[in-house]
Amino acid sequence: METQKVFIGERELKIAFLSAGLGNISRGFEISTSTWYNHIKLQKQISAKLFSGGKFPGASRIWNLPRNGKVAQILRITGVIHDGCRLEQLTYSFGFLLQLLVYKPDIIWLQEATLAKMLLKYRKAFKLKYRLMFCDGAPVGHDFAKQFDYQIYLHQFALQEALVAGTAAERCAVIPHICKEPDYAYTKSEARNALGVHERQFVLLCVAAWNIHHKRINYLLEEMANGLNDVLLLLCGQPENETPYLKRLAAELHINVRWHTFNQDDLGKAYRAADLFVLPSLNEGLGAVLVEAGLHGLPIICHPHKAAQFILGNEYSGFVDLSVKGNLYKKIKDCTVVNGINIESAQMNRLSIEGERTRRIVVEKFASKKLIQDFIDFLNKTYPLKTA
CATH class of the missing domain: 3.40.50.2000 (Glycogen Phosphorylase B;)
Structure with missing residues (x-):
C-alpha cells in the first residue's frame, strides 16, 4: 500500500x-x-x-x-x-x-x-x-x-x-x-477431524473469556440446559476467576461442552468446524470475535448492542434480546430444527446462506x-x- x-x-x-x-x-x-x-x-x-x-x-x-x-x-x-x-x-x-x-x-x-x-x-x-x-x-x-x-x-x-x-x-x-482473515487451509470436514468432532454434530461456537460479569457464560450454559442436548458447545477462551464455578455449573447441568484455550491457528479450526456462533455479552467495545466469525462465514447470534449494530447493521437477523431468559434457547433452537426434525439439509442450507450474507457485511466494513x-x-x- x-x-x-x-x-x-x-x-x-x-x-x-x-x-x-x-x-x-x-x-x-x-x-x-x-x-x-x-x-x-x-x-x-x-x-x-x-x-x-x-x-x-x-x-x-x-x-x-x-x-x-x-x-x-x-x-x-x-x-x-x-x-x-x-x-x-x-x-x-x-x-x-x-x-x-x-x-x-x-x-x-x-x-x-x-x-x-x-x-x-x-x-x-x-x-x-x-x-x-x-x-x-x-x-x-x-x-x-x-x-x-x-x-x-x-x-x-x-x-x-x-x-x-x-x-x-x-x-x-x-x-x-x-481481525485475522481466514486462510481456509482446512475444509470443514478436516477442521472437525482435527478437533475430534463428528461430521454430523451440530456445533455452536462461543469465543470469549470464561467469566460471568461480562461475557455471561453462565447465561449461555443455562440456556443450553433448556433442551439443547444434541448441540455441541465449543467454548474457546481464557480462564478467569469465575471459571471454576462455570465448569461446575456446566457439569451440574449436563451440558455437552468442550473448553479450549487455543492459539490463533487452532482457533481458526474452531471457526471452520462450527455451524453457528454466539456471543452472550450485553455490551462490547467492539466484539472483534463477531468480525472474526463473520469473516469465517458463520451466522451469528448476539445481543443488539451498539457495537454489534455497527458491525452487522441495525436489522441483522441474528439479533435477540439476551437480557431475557429463554430468548437465546429459542434462537438456537430455531437454527437447529426445521419442521420438528433436527439438522435437516434445508436448515443447514439456510444457515449457510445466512453465514455468507454475514461474511459479505463484515468484509465490506473491515x-x-x-x-x-x-x-x-x-x-x-x-x-x-x-x-x-
Whole structure:
C-alpha cells in the first residue's frame, strides 16, 4: 500500500504499541495490539515497536508481575487484590520507565486503563513529551478516554457520544481492530477431524473469556440446559476467576461442552468446524470475535448492542434480546430444527446462506487495507507532521 512517509523533522515517527497482558494471556486486548503492530511495522511511513508483558515473538519484554503469577495468586488469596490485571499493568509501567528514556517514543498506543493513567503521571513527573493514543477497547467510555491526547473508538456510536460530550473531533477517530482473515487451509470436514468432532454434530461456537460479569457464560450454559442436548458447545477462551464455578455449573447441568484455550491457528479450526456462533455479552467495545466469525462465514447470534449494530447493521437477523431468559434457547433452537426434525439439509442450507450474507457485511466494513489507511490518516491529521 503506497502512502506518504511520515516524519517529525528529518526522522520517522516512532510509535510504541504497549500491552502488559501480551505474552501472559491471550484475549482480544492482546491479540489486537500485536495485530496492529504487525501491520503498522510494515508501513514505510512510521517506525513501530511492540512491548509485551510476557515472552512474545517480535516484542521487547517488559518486567511485570503477571496477573496469573505466583505473587498475584498470593495477593488474591489474602484478599489484597481482586484480580491481577491492575497489578500486572502497574508493575509493567515501572518496567517501561527505562524505555521512555531509551526508545523515546513520539506516540504510545495502548488499551489498558491503569497503564495509561500511569503513563500520564510519568509524563508530568519527568516532563516528557510523548503523546498517548488510547484505544477504548473495554470500553471504559469517553469520560475516561478524554484525558488522553488521542482517542480511538471501535464503533461510530462511541465516537458520537464523545463528540456530544465535547471532545474535539480532531482528537478522536473510529478505527476498529484488524481481525485475522481466514486462510481456509482446512475444509470443514478436516477442521472437525482435527478437533475430534463428528461430521454430523451440530456445533455452536462461543469465543470469549470464561467469566460471568461480562461475557455471561453462565447465561449461555443455562440456556443450553433448556433442551439443547444434541448441540455441541465449543467454548474457546481464557480462564478467569469465575471459571471454576462455570465448569461446575456446566457439569451440574449436563451440558455437552468442550473448553479450549487455543492459539490463533487452532482457533481458526474452531471457526471452520462450527455451524453457528454466539456471543452472550450485553455490551462490547467492539466484539472483534463477531468480525472474526463473520469473516469465517458463520451466522451469528448476539445481543443488539451498539457495537454489534455497527458491525452487522441495525436489522441483522441474528439479533435477540439476551437480557431475557429463554430468548437465546429459542434462537438456537430455531437454527437447529426445521419442521420438528433436527439438522435437516434445508436448515443447514439456510444457515449457510445466512453465514455468507454475514461474511459479505463484515468484509465490506473491515477490510484490513482500509483500516490501516485510516490509522495512517489519523496520524497525519492529529500530529504536526512533515510528509515526504
